[in-house]
Amino acid sequence: MLRTIAIGVLFLSAIILILIVFRKKLGWGWLSLFGTHLILAALGIYLVNFSGLITEVYLPLNPATIGAVTVLGLPGVIMLLGLKITLY
Template sequence: MERTAALIILIVSGLLLLFVVLRKKLGFAWLTVFGTHLILAALGIYIVNFSGLLTDIYLPLNPATIGTVTVLGLPGVIMLIGLKISLF
């Protein structure tokens, strides 16, 4: 019963999202911008991990860290480094 309700909610929300995207005439150009931000976020974390400048710091490449850097940009990388230093 719960699985069916979750599936119905997923389908309805997906259709509503598609409706909003097409109604606002945003097209799919926003996917290019989002993809570019996602790639640059992963690249920024990769550079921090393997540059050798901060040998004690390793930021994992997972959805949480990449999402943070995608939304916040370079300050997000700095924030993650600060959290890593202060918590460990």
């Protein structure tokens, strides 16, 4: 029952998102910009992990870390490094 409700909410939100994209005439330019940010975020985390500058820190490539770096940019990588060093 709960799974059916979750799938229904996901389906409804996808339809509303598609309507917003086509109604506001955003086009597909935002998608290429988001893709570029996503690739650069993954590349930034990858460079931190395998550069060897900070050997004791490893940032995992998961949706949370890539999402933070995608939204925040280079300061997001620095934020994740600071959190990793401080908390762990």
